[in-house]
Amino acid sequence: MQEEYWEEEEDTQKGKYLIFSLGKEEYGIEIKYVTEIIGIQEITQIPELADYIRGVINLRGKIIPIMDVRLRFNKDAREYDDRTCIIVVDIQDICLGLVVDRVSEVLFISEENIAPPPSHGEKRNKYIQGIGKVNTGVKILLDASLLVEEEEVEVINEYAG
Amino acid sequence: MSCNIEREPLLEMFIFETNQLLMQLEESVLESEKKHNYQLTIDEVFRVMHSIKSSSAMMLFNNISTLAHSVEDLYYFLRKEKPAEIDYGAITDLVLESADFIKRQIALIEKGEKSDEQPIDLTQKIKETLAKLKKEEIKTSPKVAFNFYQVNLCFEDGCQMENVRAFAVVHKLQEIASKIEYYPQNIEEDDETTEIIKKEGFHLSFSSHKTREEIEKFFSQIAFLKKLQIKQLNKYEDNKHINKSESKKEFSCCQKKNFISVHVQKVDQLLNLVGELVVAEAMVTKNPELAGLHLDSFYKAARQLGKISHELQDIAMSMRMLPLTDTFQKMKRLVRDMSRKIGKEVELEIYGQETEVDKNIIEHISDPLIHLIRNALDHGLENSMERKEKNKPVQGKIILSAKSIGGDVWITVQDDGKGIDKEKVVARALENGLIAPGEEKEMSEQQIHSLIFLPGFSTKEQVTEFSGRGVGMDVVLKNIEKLGGNILIESILGQGTIFSIKIPLTLAIIDGMTIKVGKASYTVPLTAIKQSFRALSEQIIIAPDGSESILVRGNCYPILRLHNFYKNITNIQSIEEGILMMVENDGQIICLFADCLLGQQQVVVKPLPKFIKKVDGLAGCTLLADGSISLILDISALIN
Numbered sequence: 001m002q003e004e005y006w007e008e009e010e011d012t013q014k015g016k017y018l019i020f021s022l023g024k025e026e027y028g029i030e031i032k033y034v035t036e037i038i039g040i041q042e043i044t045q046i047p048e049l050a051d052y053i054r055g056v057i058n059l060r061g062k063i064i065p066i067m068d069v070r071l072r073f074n075k076d077a078r079e080y081d082d083r084t085c086i087i088v089v090d091i092q093d094i095c096l097g098l099v100v101d102r103v104s105e106v107l108f109i110s111e112e113n114i115a116p117p118p119s120h121g122e123k124r125n126k127y128i129q130g131i132g133k134v135n136t137g138v139k140i141l142l143d144a145s146l147l148v149e150e151e152e153v154e155v156i157n158e159y160a161g
Numbered sequence: 162m163s164c165n166i167e168r169e170p171l172l173e174m175f176i177f178e179t180n181q182l183l184m185q186l187e188e189s190v191l192e193s194e195k196k197h198n199y200q201l202t203i204d205e206v207f208r209v210m211h212s213i214k215s216s217s218a219m220m221l222f223n224n225i226s227t228l229a230h231s232v233e234d235l236y237y238f239l240r241k242e243k244p245a246e247i248d249y250g251a252i253t254d255l256v257l258e259s260a261d262f263i264k265r266q267i268a269l270i271e272k273g274e275k276s277d278e279q280p281i282d283l284t285q286k287i288k289e290t291l292a293k294l295k296k297e298e299i300k301t302s303p304k305v306a307f308n309f310y311q312v313n314l315c316f317e318d319g320c321q322m323e324n325v326r327a328f329a330v331v332h333k334l335q336e337i338a339s340k341i342e343y344y345p346q347n348i349e350e351d352d353e354t355t356e357i358i359k360k361e362g363f364h365l366s367f368s369s370h371k372t373r374e375e376i377e378k379f380f381s382q383i384a385f386l387k388k389l390q391i392k393q394l395n396k397y398e399d400n401k402h403i404n405k406s407e408s409k410k411e412f413s414c415c416q417k418k419n420f421i422s423v424h425v426q427k428v429d430q431l432l433n434l435v436g437e438l439v440v441a442e443a444m445v446t447k448n449p450e451l452a453g454l455h456l457d458s459f460y461k462a463a464r465q466l467g468k469i470s471h472e473l474q475d476i477a478m479s480m481r482m483l484p485l486t487d488t489f490q491k492m493k494r495l496v497r498d499m500s501r502k503i504g505k506e507v508e509l510e511i512y513g514q515e516t517e518v519d520k521n522i523i524e525h526i527s528d529p530l531i532h533l534i535r536n537a538l539d540h541g542l543e544n545s546m547e548r549k550e551k552n553k554p555v556q557g558k559i560i561l562s563a564k565s566i567g568g569d570v571w572i573t574v575q576d577d578g579k580g581i582d583k584e585k586v587v588a589r590a591l592e593n594g595l596i597a598p599g600e601e602k603e604m605s606e607q608q609i610h611s612l613i614f615l616p617g618f619s620t621k622e623q624v625t626e627f628s629g630r631g632v633g634m635d636v637v638l639k640n641i642e643k644l645g646g647n648i649l650i651e652s653i654l655g656q657g658t659i660f661s662i663k664i665p666l667t668l669a670i671i672d673g674m675t676i677k678v679g680k681a682s683y684t685v686p687l688t689a690i691k692q693s694f695r696a697l698s699e700q701i702i703i704a705p706d707g708s709e710s711i712l713v714r715g716n717c718y719p720i721l722r723l724h725n726f727y728k729n730i731t732n733i734q735s736i737e738e739g740i741l742m743m744v745e746n747d748g749q750i751i752c753l754f755a756d757c758l759l760g761q762q763q764v765v766v767k768p769l770p771k772f773i774k775k776v777d778g779l780a781g782c783t784l785l786a787d788g789s790i791s792l793i794l795d796i797s798a799l800i801n
Contacts, residue, residue, distance in 0.1 A: 044790035045681060046769070047727040048776050056770060056782065058790050061433030063782055065770045094772050148772065 017107050017132065019139055020087065020100040022070050023078075027100075028107065028132055028139040033089045037103055040084040057097060059088065066097040072147070073127070091148050098147075107134060114141065175220050176271055177422045182209045183260050183267075184487065190253055191493050199249045206256060207236040213263065222270070225263050228280040231287045232259050238291055243340065254501070255287055257494070308369060308393055310338075310376055315362040315388035323358040324348040330383060331365070337379065338369035362388070425520060428480050432765075435470070435477040436784055442470050443788065478765050482517040485563050485572075488527050489514040492534055492561055499538050506545060506555055507538060512562035518570050522664055525644055526572065529637040533574040533660050534559060536634070541578035541658055551655070553577065566688075569646075575659045581652040583609050593618060610650040614638040665766075665780065673764045673783070675791055676742065676755040678723045679731035682791040683755070684764055684783055689796040691743040691750065693758060696736050711741065711752055718743065721799060722754045726778070731756055746797040753799070759785075766793060 017028030018037075038059070043066050045055040052071035056063050066086065071077060078101065086097040109132040117128040129143040186209045193202040214229035235252070262280050269275070314330065316323050328348045334341055344364040345354040369376065373393055380389050446463040489511050500507040518526075542548075542557035549555060560575040587601045590612045601609065612618060616635040641648055646664035673684035674693070694713075702710045702717065709720040720741065724731045733739045733756045741752045764783035769776070780795035 042789060044782070044792070045727075045729075046773060046776060046779070046792065049773060053773065056773070056790055058436075058784055058788055061436035061784065063767055063770055063784075063790060065772045095770070096772055 015108050015110055017109055017139065017141060018087065018103065019105050019107050020085070020103045022073070022075060022101050026104070026137070026139045027069075028109070028141045029087070029089070029098075029144050030141075031106060033091055033144040035088045035090050035095070038086050038088060038097075039082070040080045040086060040099065054099065057086070059097070062095065064088065064095045064097050066099060067147070068099045070099070070101075089144060089147075091144050094148055096148065107132075107139070109134060109139070109141070172220065172270070173422075175216055176267055178216065179213055179263065179267055181420065182213055183264055184490070185209060186260055187257065187494055188490055190256055191490075191497060194249070194253055194497070199253075200243070203236055203240050207233060207240055210236065217263075222266065224277065224279050225266050228259050228262060228284055231284045231291075232256060235287050235291045235294075238294060250501075252290065255283070255290060257498070259283055259287070308371070308373070310365075310367055310369065310373075311392040312365040312367075312376075312380065313362045313388075313390040314365065314380070314383070314386065316358065317385045317387045318359075322355070323363070324352060324354045326383075326385065327354075327358055327363045330363070330380075334365070334367060334379070337371055337375075338367040341365065341367040423480075425481075428477075432477045432481070435474050436788075439470050439474055439788070442466060479517075481520050483520050483523050484515045484517050485523065485526075486514045488523055488530065489561060489563070491527065492530060495531060495534060496538065496559065499535065503539065504544070505538065505542055505557055507542060507557045507559060509534075510558065510560045510562075512560070513564045516563040516565055516570060518563075518565075518664070522570070522644055525640060526662075526664070529640045529662065530561075530572070530574065532634070532637045533662075534561070537574055537576040537578065537658070537660075541576040541580075543579050547579075570664045572662045572664070573659055574662075575657065577657040580654040580656055580658050581610055581613070581650070582654060586610070586612050589618065590615070607650070610652060613650075614648070672761065673793065674742070674761050675759040675764075675785065676723075676740070676753075677757050677759050678727065678755050679729035681727065681729050682759060682785065682789065683723065683727075684791045684793045685742060685744060685753070686780075686793070686796065687761065689744045689746060691745050693740055693742045696741050698735075698737050701736055709736070711736075713743070716750075718750050718752050720752045720754055724754075724756075726799075744796050744799075746800050749800045751800050753794075764791070764793070 013030075013032045016031040018031050018034050019026055019028050021027065041057055043055040043057055046053070049055075052068050054066045054068050054071075056065050068077070080099070083102040085100055085103045087100060087103065088095065088097050090096075113133045114130040115133065117130055127142055127146050129141045132139040132141050186206060189202045189205045193199050210229045210233040214226050214233055217223075217225035217229060232255070235255070239252075259280070262278075262283060266278065269278075314327070316326060325348075327343070331341060331343055331348075343366070345351075345357045348354045348358075371379075373391065377389075377391060380386070380391065442463075446460075446467065451459075493509055493511070496507055496509040537559050538557075542559070543551070543553075545555050548557065558577045560573070562575075563570060563572045565571070583606065586609055587596075590596045591598060591601070595612060595615050595618060596604075614634050614637070618634065638648060641662055641664065644664050646662055649661040649663065650658065651661070652658040672687035674687055674690055675682050675684045677683075696711055700712050701720075702712060704710065709722075710717045711720055720736070723729070724733075736754060739754055739756050740758055741754055742758075743750060743752050762785075764785075766781045767783060768781050769779065778795050778799045780793045780798075782790050782792050785791050
């Protein structure tokens with residue numbers, strides 16, 4: 001019974017993307033990674049970290065690190081306002097908050113509407129899983145598992161033992 | 162916890178109860194063995210085995226119930242017949258072996274596997290022992306109807322040496338009676354008993370197949386006898402009551418604790434919920450909309466709420482903390498078994514077992530400890546012959562202790578054995594290519610000792626059942642490092658070795674002082690703080706390189722500006738405006754400069770999220786009462 005249930009849930013999640021925006025561009029992240037969306041809140045800074053790690057927040061007693069996606073993608077920083085959201089994701093058992101400008105909707109994008117990511121010569125943009133085409137335009141679909149950079153994951157795992 | 166298998170509540174209960182019972186059993190059996198007072202535990206073992214028998218039969222674990230039944234049989238006999246001269250060591254072995262068997266089965270059941278191992282060997286052994294006992298009992302006391310007597314003797318005043326006389330009576334009585342017990346005891350050695358006999362008379366109880374008349378005749382032959390009371394008992398019971406009340410007293414040290422089993426997940430959930438509650442409370446009581454309003458009774462009620470929620474938080478926090486008692490008790494068993502097997506006399510002393518540590522630590526400390534103790538027993542302690550030659554007490558000693566110092570728990574395993582032979586260690590390391598030739602000359606003692614933690618190192622010539630395969634010490638170190646701790650070795654050749662395990666109290670509760678720097682708050686472990694004070698400008702010394710120090714009572718201490726160190730923005734730049742906190746680690750002292758103190762409170766140390774790499778000077782973080790996060794400073798790292 002339970003297995004069937006899981007499969008079903010898996011199916012309902014497949015092909016669904018949470019769409020958020022950074023400036024003009026719209027991005028999508030697979031819904032299966034997303035735990036919840038919360039408003040921006042006070043972030044406790046932690047020294048000696050990369051710029052894009054803004055610090056940690058207290059999410060109901062759980063302390064999770066916050067990554068500013070703008071800074072991660074080398075975009076200009078922007079003042080946080082009341083539309084700024086934190087998307088809480090769970091990637092390979094790492095809980096992480098992603099700061100984005102705004103969250104718009106959940107979209108179903110079928111596989112045939114997803115184009116492979118553009119490649120600039122040999123250097124492929126590694127965070128991008130594909131380009132989703134929908135009526136209203138294109139969405140950049142992120143490969144969430146690569147947001148947590150490969151080498152970083154390794155280091156973390158070592159640290160966690 | 163990864164174990165999420167939902168079991169039937171009944172089964173869950175069975176597993177929990179049985180484990181609990183077995184632990185009790187082990188504890189009391191070992192205790193009685195130590196005190197050489199086996200009578201104490203007979204009832205206890207009987208009771209435990211009886212409960213296990215019935216509950217396992219109910220759960221249809223026949224193998225367990227069969228075994229429990231045979232142990233019960235054995236103890237039923239012991240309880241009823243009270244044979245005087247038997248090898249309790251062997252019986253204790255049997256009980257412990259049976260307990261192990263049941264434990265193994267329970268572990269299988271817990272994992273959801275089938276427990277079908279049959280305890281044929283064990284039950285057979287128990288039956289044999291029982292048969293042997295029965296035979297002996299019959300030999301020493303032919304099947305004659307026994308009469309039990311209680312006798313009170315009073316000697317004539319001034320006859321002197323009452324104790325010796327009493328002893329003579331006992332000696333003589335042995336010819337016609339068995340199971341002689343008397344009060345006061347120790348009459349042959351302790352002259353003070355004379356006084357007791359003078360005052361209260363000499364109490365005897367014994368069993369004999371002689372009739373009352375014969376007994377009376379026997380006692381009337383005693384010289385200087387003033388008064389004689391003989392009471393014939395039908396049962397042995399009365400006396401047993403005396404015994405029981407005594408044994409109860411001795412047992413209070415290992416009394417059963419009252420426990421219920423709760424899934425760790427639930428405790429964590431509770432902890433989180435309480436955390437949220439506290440945040441929500443702060444949001445209500447410190448709501449900006451309340452500002453300026455005159456609300457006396459509201460604040461009164463709010464304070465009450467705050468008090469309760471803080472108490473609730475304290476309790477929820479302490480729920481994850483467990484004393485090391487059970488872990489340490491397990492070691493007693495280990496030492497006993499091993500010392501019997503390898504034939505070394507060992508005494509295990511335990512201190513500080515009430516030290517509370519996080520459940521997480523409890524789970525991971527057991528294996529390294531077992532290993533260290535095995536090593537101490539097997540490699541560390543010499544055998545009795547060698548010890549005699551070296552003028553050491555024949556009985557070796559292992560001391561296991563725990564204490565919390567500052568933000569750490571220290572667990573030490575100390576033995577008074579032969580110590581680590583540095584030359585042997587170096588030779589072995591060279592032999593195994595762990596160090597390059599010549600390297601050893603530059604190594605400190607501590608470094609040489611640490612060589613034994615390298616993989617593939619073992620100085621023991623013989624591989625024994627318990628240790629010496631060269632895997633082990635490296636695993637011990639790895640396990641401890643996983644907990645964020647480390648091991649120190651102190652060893653004096655010929656006198657013994659001390660392994661000190663230092664584990665930080667991650668997730669544990671510490672008393673901390675929270676300080677503010679700009680917008681950020683930091684928590685300093687209270688144990689590290691020597692004092693906090695406002696400095697005067699004339700106390701401050703600025704060195705040519707710009708580094709600041711402060712002169713306090715003639716001593717000069719360096720100042721660390723936290724806002725510079727952590728790049729916080731703050732308006733408070735001059736030392737006089739802020740506050741200085743003098744902190745100490747390992748005798749080194751520095752002064753931290755912060756904006757102000759926020760207050761002292763107990764905090765739960767939470768590790769920084771895994772995603773964030775280790776940051777120098779931070780030991781973790783914690784949640785403040787208002788839900789904000791405070792970073793816990795690692796004073797030792799800051800000083801270095």
